[in-house]
Amino acid sequence: MLKQVRVISEDVGDMNTLGSALGNIGNCYWSLSQFEKAIEFHNQGRVIMEKVGNQAGNGRALGNLAASYVEQKMYQKALSFYTQAYVVA
Secondary structure, three states, X not given: OHHHHHHHHHHHOOHHHHHHHHHXXXXXXXXXXXXXXXXXXHHHHHHHHHHHOOHHHHXXXXXXXXXXXXXXXXXXXXXXXXHHHHHHO
16 A cells, blocks of 8 residues: 555645655554554655655654654653754644
């Protein structure tokens, strides 16, 4: 499914949709307590959102990354991502 979203998004030039889809997949992994996979997808979405200049999407991705690190008790990394989210907002 992600491959289809990626192909369609690239074909129509809508990378915001791809970034959002990656974030949504990250949220699903977070809900399943698979935080490493959540981090992987949130980070992919963050890179895209930053590249296309979507500050709101980038901020959400940074916050989601921070939340995933909190769940893993990696508080310094979480603080770093929350701080970045604050700066972007």
